[in-house]
Amino acid sequence: MKFDIEDVTVYFPYDHIYPEQYAYMVELKRALDAKGHCLLEMPTGTGKTIALLSLITSYTLSKPNNPVKLIYCTRTVHEMEKTLAELKLLHAYQTTHLGDRARILAVGLSSRKNLCVNSRVLAAENRDSVDASCRRLTASWVRATAAANPNVPACEFFEEYEKAGSNAVLPPGVYTLQNLRSYGKEKGWCPYFLARHMVQFANVVVYSYQYMLDPKVAGIISKEMQKESVVVFDEAHNIDNVCIEALSVSVRRQTLEGARRNLSKMRQEIEKFKATDAGRLRAEYNRLVEGLAQRGNLPFTDTWLSNPALPDDILKEAVPGNIRRAEHFLHVLRRLVQYLEGRLETDNVEKEGPVGFVASINTHAGIDQKTLKFCYDRLHSLMMTLEITDTDEFLHIQTICDFATLVGTYTRGFSIIIEPFDERMPHIPDPVLQLSCHDASLAIKPVFDRFQSVVITSGTLSPIDLYPRLLNFHPVVSRSFTMSLTRDCICPMVLTRGSDQLPVSTKFDMRSDLGVVRNYGRLLLEMASIVPDGIEIMQHKLVFIETQDVVETTLALDNYRKACDCGRGAIFFSVARGKVAEGIDFDRHYGRLVIMFGVPFQYTLSKILLARLEYLRDTFQIKEGDFLTFDALRQAAQCVGRVIRSKADYGMMIFADKRYSRHDKRSKLPGWILSHLRDAHLNLSTDMALHIAREEQLTSILPYPVPYALATVLAGFGCQTDDNSKFISCVQFLRKMAQPYDKAGSSGKKTLLSQEDVEKMSNGNEMLY
Numbered sequence: 001m002k003f004d005i006e007d008v009t010v011y012f013p014y015d016h017i018y019p020e021q022y023a024y025m026v027e028l029k030r031a032l033d034a035k036g037h038c039l040l041e042m043p044t045g046t047g048k049t050i051a052l053l054s055l056i057t058s059y060t061l062s063k064p065n066n067p068v069k070l071i072y073c074t075r076t077v078h079e080m081e082k083t084l085a086e087l088k089l090l091h092a093y094q095t096t097h098l099g100d101r102a103r104i105l106a107v108g109l110s111s112r113k114n115l116c117v118n119s120r121v122l123a124a125e126n127r128d129s130v131d132a133s134c135r136r137l138t139a140s141w142v143r144a145t146a147a148a149n150p151n152v153p154a155c156e157f158f159e160e161y162e163k164a165g166s167n168a169v170l171p172p173g174v175y176t177l178q179n180l181r182s183y184g185k186e187k188g189w190c191p192y193f194l195a196r197h198m199v200q201f202a203n204v205v206v207y208s209y210q211y212m213l214d215p216k217v218a219g220i221i222s223k224e225m226q227k228e229s230v231v232v233f234d235e236a237h238n239i240d241n242v243c244i245e246a247l248s249v250s251v252r253r254q255t256l257e258g259a260r261r262n263l264s265k266m267r268q269e270i271e272k273f274k275a276t277d278a279g280r281l282r283a284e285y286n287r288l289v290e291g292l293a294q295r296g297n298l299p300f301t302d303t304w305l306s307n308p309a310l311p312d313d314i315l316k317e318a319v320p321g322n323i324r325r326a327e328h329f330l331h332v333l334r335r336l337v338q339y340l341e342g343r344l345e346t347d348n349v350e351k352e353g354p355v356g357f358v359a360s361i362n363t364h365a366g367i368d369q370k371t372l373k374f375c376y377d378r379l380h381s382l383m384m385t386l387e388i389t390d391t392d393e394f395l396h397i398q399t400i401c402d403f404a405t406l407v408g409t410y411t412r413g414f415s416i417i418i419e420p421f422d423e424r425m426p427h428i429p430d431p432v433l434q435l436s437c438h439d440a441s442l443a444i445k446p447v448f449d450r451f452q453s454v455v456i457t458s459g460t461l462s463p464i465d466l467y468p469r470l471l472n473f474h475p476v477v478s479r480s481f482t483m484s485l486t487r488d489c490i491c492p493m494v495l496t497r498g499s500d501q502l503p504v505s506t507k508f509d510m511r512s513d514l515g516v517v518r519n520y521g522r523l524l525l526e527m528a529s530i531v532p533d534g535i536e537i538m539q540h541k542l543v544f545i546e547t548q549d550v551v552e553t554t555l556a557l558d559n560y561r562k563a564c565d566c567g568r569g570a571i572f573f574s575v576a577r578g579k580v581a582e583g584i585d586f587d588r589h590y591g592r593l594v595i596m597f598g599v600p601f602q603y604t605l606s607k608i609l610l611a612r613l614e615y616l617r618d619t620f621q622i623k624e625g626d627f628l629t630f631d632a633l634r635q636a637a638q639c640v641g642r643v644i645r646s647k648a649d650y651g652m653m654i655f656a657d658k659r660y661s662r663h664d665k666r667s668k669l670p671g672w673i674l675s676h677l678r679d680a681h682l683n684l685s686t687d688m689a690l691h692i693a694r695e696e697q698l699t700s701i702l703p704y705p706v707p708y709a710l711a712t713v714l715a716g717f718g719c720q721t722d723d724n725s726k727f728i729s730c731v732q733f734l735r736k737m738a739q740p741y742d743k744a745g746s747s748g749k750k751t752l753l754s755q756e757d758v759e760k761m762s763n764g765n766e767m768l769y
Helices: 019-033 048-062 077-102 127-138 140-148 156-167 177-187 191-198 215-221 236-246 253-276 278-290 326-344 354-365 369-373 375-385 391-409 441-450 464-471 514-529 550-566 579-583 607-620 624-643 686-695 724-730 732-737 755-762
Strands: 002-005 008-011 038-041 069-074 105-108 173-175 204-208 229-233 249-252 350-352 414-421 429-437 453-458 477-480 490-497 542-545 570-573 593-597 651-656
Touching: 002 019, 002 755, 008 048, 008 077, 019 038, 019 048, 019 453, 019 477, 038 464, 048 069, 048 077, 048 229, 048 453, 069 077, 077 105, 077 173, 077 177, 077 204, 105 177, 105 191, 127 140, 127 391, 156 177, 156 191, 173 177, 177 191, 215 441, 236 429, 236 441, 236 453, 236 464, 236 624, 249 253, 249 326, 249 391, 253 278, 253 326, 253 391, 278 375, 326 354, 326 375, 326 391, 326 429, 350 354, 354 369, 354 391, 354 414, 369 375, 369 391, 375 391, 391 414, 391 429, 414 607, 429 607, 441 464, 464 477, 464 607, 464 624, 490 686, 514 593, 514 651, 514 686, 542 550, 550 570, 550 579, 579 624, 593 624, 607 624, 624 651
Parallel strands: 038 453, 038 477, 069 204, 069 229, 105 173, 105 204, 229 453, 490 651, 542 570, 593 651
Antiparallel strands: 002 008, 249 429, 350 414, 414 429
């Protein structure tokens, strides 16, 4: 459909639109008009992505004299591909209405591992090894050698890309990662470097959070993006944690041992260059006197990770004299490594601020703050001079220099915490020195300052007023939307006690109680038993478990879905703060019930968490309890939200912990969950929860056999349906949801709007919803 929101004609690729999508677009347009930032919470499964894409691309089409670039940041490659697929659909629709006027270039950008088409490079084990394999074939000095000696291997795809010169461009269109790989193979060009080149010309760029928030990556990928850009962070409920991780560094004994090996290797390379090409080292010395910024723009293939902290004006300064000569710089790094080794030799937990730690380094190792600041870029310069391509072998010394530059740059918002062992395994010595960032605003501030509008959006941003304080910004629009429904397709319950009326909770003083453990196990058994033939879990249902191994978990998920598809049924156990709870959808029959065992608080004895809580209290006046509850409840909402992925979906949610009955905890859940949480469902026992699951009644009995899709799974709990009558009597809620229903809302509150409805709204003749 096509409709107007004030002076913008919006092209929306579907015949109907949800009221909340329309309201979302109205608020988003307000933020774009104000050239400001916004916070928008949109319920899961209500078409947030297509609403964003439609409004922002239509906004650009309606204002051809002031076009804005869309930079869409996602958490995972899977989300990136889904976004680009939606954009393809939208672009096709806009093209049917506008023809060539709607032509855009949209590019997805990911790592070499996801874009490379060279089989020799892809044979490497991990991302760092793939990057290093690529550099071994494409670095400028390698290519120069290969041009003179045909026996030196080079990358044929990159060579063809370079030969094409200015003709190596992407024609207008929307390119997923697979599209880029296919186009690269067809042309014989490197898809990775082609995409890197084209992002500065593209109308829409879709890539990972790290490309915008991690200064080491953003300094390379995003530095050329124009100010007139709209940056979207989708699924941004954990954006504060992403910002903190981008500026935090951990150093262990293995790191220091590896750094010593790296320094020895570099010393050998320096001696070799002194004997064969001393002029190169002298040229580097002279360049460093002028400042790091004078090295000019390096070829794409030679760029390394950018500086994690230094602003451009610092880079124009001359590098400190004591690290200009290569051998002197290595000596400084050896002293730093030796100092850090000494700090790890401790039996007690130590905590220190950056100022005190830098003073201690100066006293014991003779390295001042300015020298520390320049370590990262000085290492980069030296590795370029020594023509090192095996960057994956030098990750340890990179970590040390990353640590040095950060601790030498920031005087607040960080703590250095040294722990001799993990408190959960005190009998295993494993000392770690952690430079822990506590202030999420440090990483995202350059984004807010630089770009015209930044959109932070997710289905779980409640309480939404905490994010401006955590990220230290002032949104021009902050809005949380509810979900318009014609039926109660969500059935949340708070279970506070077991069948024996004893309270259930995972709080520290109760989690090991045998009665609590027994009641949790009984809850799972009983919920499985209301599905036919489910007397014991393993007798009729397969059990799958998320582990720390990615391959194992992926295999478990695949088999879980197969069990659901074939009617065998399955239960999936996942971790509240794991990969599955964050990014895997259990839509349709793959998820009809989620049981949230306990409240997913962080480990509250963590020294890093305690230091962050102290910083938030002193700097932003955020109380420890408020932050911990906010963080736990957003995670809980994210977990239970896995079961509802569209308005046609339905499912039950059980919050199994007595603490959810407290208003201060429960009120932090998103409004779209709270609006369906009845007072009668706030303090249930296991028996009462089972009764509700069985006795959600219909006005009429189901007059036909149970649909196969309904019969396959109950919230991850599958079932075999050799007795339909038994199934009907047991699972009333699911039966009720399986009935045909009025999707549009024929009277009263409409939940699906036609073009005529939207036009009435835009003319002010109807309330929104």
